[in-house]
Amino acid sequence: MSRVAAAYTLGELAQRFGLDVIGDAAASISGVCTLSPGEPGRIGFLANPKYRATLAQTRAGAVVVGKRDAAALAGNGLVAADAARAFAQIARLFDRNRDFEPGVHVSAVVDSDAVIGQGVHIGPQAVIEAGAQIGDGSYIGPACIVGAGAQIGAGARLEARVHIHRGVRLGLRCQIQPGAVIGSRGFGNVPGPQGWEEMPQLGSVVIGDDVEIGANTTIDRGAIDDTVIANGVRLDNLIQIAHNCRIGEHTAIAACTGIAGSTTVGARCMIGGAVGINGHITIVDDVIILGRAMVTTSLLEKGVYGSGLPIAPAKDWRKTVARVRRLGKLEDRVRSLEQKTGIKTHDDGDDGNDGKDQL
């Protein structure tokens, strides 16, 4: 692992990523920084116009800006069609977290029946079981376990302590954070005379290319068919994906969200943190679900969805709960007023069946 950070001139960065230079193309950039306060010799970026005023004050050696902000830049910089994306590309040049040297650590346990590609790193205390295949250029970090017959596509990065169950298949360039469990037993139980009996989970998990999976996230294997995570999906930390779910391409899901079994989520969805999604439902493409939402039904039209009552002072919250609980009485009072004044506008009172269809 090299500890020497590379340095690039602004001109080199511009050429590499197709950007325009403002100021001194020979200025040397050895890392990234935020704009407030910024660091000389490092590069920051401005994507949110709200922070445009920082351009005048930053100590950053250079700033990546979009075209609309180029005029406001006092010092050196790079102009990009998409400043955040260009900055991400530059920042990847300085990311030492991906450096590794190929080789199998002496303490790793690699079955003689495993197939290890070219340029692979297998870290200390790792376990690669019989028949597992590790694609070229992959990094299998310390204490990772790759089960029997599992397939890891080329260019993977299993950071540390990742568990890949036997038979699970990952596409190319997947990146898995520590503690993630891919292929745990689906929660399948059938009632029997002595209590729960196990419904075997004989499916697997199939993960596409360029998928990222966060720390301590769990993805259960399917009952009969497989659980499927499509290309380009981004899963944050502590997410639960139950058996037989299917997550569509390029969908991103934030931390602490749980999806119950056999639910299908479309492509390019963005699902916020701590969302709970029922089993056996369908969410179509391009749906955005705001954080903490409770998804009890299929969402069959693209759009933005949310639910939940946001924070309030506890005293107000308690009053709100009480008011909601006496909403039935309030409806009765309004109905009574309507009847007694002879002003009848509605007839959709509390008939005991309300909401039945939705929940």
Next chain:
Amino acid sequence: MSRVAAAYTLGELAQRFGLDVIGDAAASISGVCTLSPGEPGRIGFLANPKYRATLAQTRAGAVVVGKRDAAALAGNGLVAADAARAFAQIARLFDRNRDFEPGVHVSAVVDSDAVIGQGVHIGPQAVIEAGAQIGDGSYIGPACIVGAGAQIGAGARLEARVHIHRGVRLGLRCQIQPGAVIGSRGFGNVPGPQGWEEMPQLGSVVIGDDVEIGANTTIDRGAIDDTVIANGVRLDNLIQIAHNCRIGEHTAIAACTGIAGSTTVGARCMIGGAVGINGHITIVDDVIILGRAMVTTSLLEKGVYGSGLPIAPAKDWRKTVARVRRLGKLEDRVRSLEQKTGIKTHDDGDDGNDGKDQL
């Protein structure tokens, strides 16, 4: 590990599980499948009458059906009193996930003071500390840690990377998924002059027979007495059970649910996913709690419970939140109408004390 899947004739399966054959008793079954589309030589099942039409179209080699669906079956099949349970029994015959060979891997660290039963497998990189006892026929997968003095009953399966804290006791035939932590320190803190001080957690965790615990689930040890998980409990992934909780026999809890300290849950409860349950409360036997519910009080009668506002288009949701926030004003308006029209039906307005008892 055997990679050759066994095959059985329909007649053999019928005899083994007490089922009736429809069609060709000599038909060979080498695995399971779903009904749509189904696979020749494999067996599926029909439990939900909604899918009865698939019986006519499936390519499955055979189908397990209940009595009411037997007549609708065109091809080979088995008739069971409980089709799902019979299918589960058959599927377990084909479950290669439980195969193992006894023996201690050379990379495992087994203290000379540990007591290892007959026919036990201890996988690579596992750690068995002094005084730990592993019952006969148990599978201790790769990188599992069994702490000093812990007791693992016979027939256990600790899949991989399971942590069993010192002194924790598991009954017979427990099955623990990767990443689960049993016996972590309860969250006991007392305020002191310099900040939080540690309340030691000197209890343990006692787990009954036939318990399943999901991936990355955490169960804290008790403060003084033990945290107790009774026989036959099923816990899904990413569940938190805090110190001194007691979970009753055959209760099943879905993923992402958290239970705060010293709460008692009865027997045969079914608790949905992402439920939050307060500490120091009691939930009686046979309670069903729907997913995402917020359980702030004891539930002292069996029945079905739920809470939360389900998903809506974000625009509607925002309006709903605003309306709920002005419910107090709406109540005032109704009271004003009642007073001014002389139609007084209620007197239970917003007195500032509402809800106090419930929350």
Next chain:
Amino acid sequence: MSRVAAAYTLGELAQRFGLDVIGDAAASISGVCTLSPGEPGRIGFLANPKYRATLAQTRAGAVVVGKRDAAALAGNGLVAADAARAFAQIARLFDRNRDFEPGVHVSAVVDSDAVIGQGVHIGPQAVIEAGAQIGDGSYIGPACIVGAGAQIGAGARLEARVHIHRGVRLGLRCQIQPGAVIGSRGFGNVPGPQGWEEMPQLGSVVIGDDVEIGANTTIDRGAIDDTVIANGVRLDNLIQIAHNCRIGEHTAIAACTGIAGSTTVGARCMIGGAVGINGHITIVDDVIILGRAMVTTSLLEKGVYGSGLPIAPAKDWRKTVARVRRLGKLEDRVRSLEQKTGIKTHDDGDDGNDGKDQL
């Protein structure tokens, strides 16, 4: 590890912790117990006056009480200004969970470039990478991973299977429960023409002194700057702290809570379980957030906050949901009544903009 529990006389305990003895100062105490039923030779405590009646019935060898309860104590005891804190101090004497012998297990992988302090224990299957520093008297349990260049302050306890990413810094006396992940990649992604691209996460995590982190909790490293956990913070199990969050001194957070990126939480806050907190917001010092709350906005005044609809029988819950959904209609009906009776008290109806600012 010593298996012989120490014993102390009541008089010794009183002297050590500055307490007053009631009864026999020579009574021997060899452990702790609860008051119901209590155990002879062990000591319990009474902090909640609700349980004062147990004092007359307990079989405990002694009881720690506050001054107001001293008169009600029939048997032996200790009187403390703060009974819970004094009990915690006594109980720590009996905590065998912290015992360890210094030394590096033969199966651990310790890079020759790592700096290991005096009196450090490094357990089986642990991995200490190049340049990592482990402070004096630290316990690094089985299968823990300390990444390259990470710094662990003196007196740390990494229980087992803890992952410390390269470059992460922990202060003095930190205690980390099994499965915790400190320094996983922040969830930074930028949209590109082919899908999500990685925004490198080049910051780290900086953790103060006396911090406790629970089992399977995850703390992401910062994007550019660091994620910061201040001195004395207590984090329970299965918590997610996203990149660039800052958690203030002595704040305690209960299990299953998630905090999105770049949020700042003040000092001495108490945050309940399963709370969801938005990104890029500020919570000031001394805020208390009740369990399951949904925090969508900054909380700029100290106080107690909450949200959510608590549990109800499912039938009632469904009616409540339906009533909340027709709140707009109810408002219309009240407005209509006001207009037709000529009793106009309000004019703040559903104008389509409601709630826009809050969410």
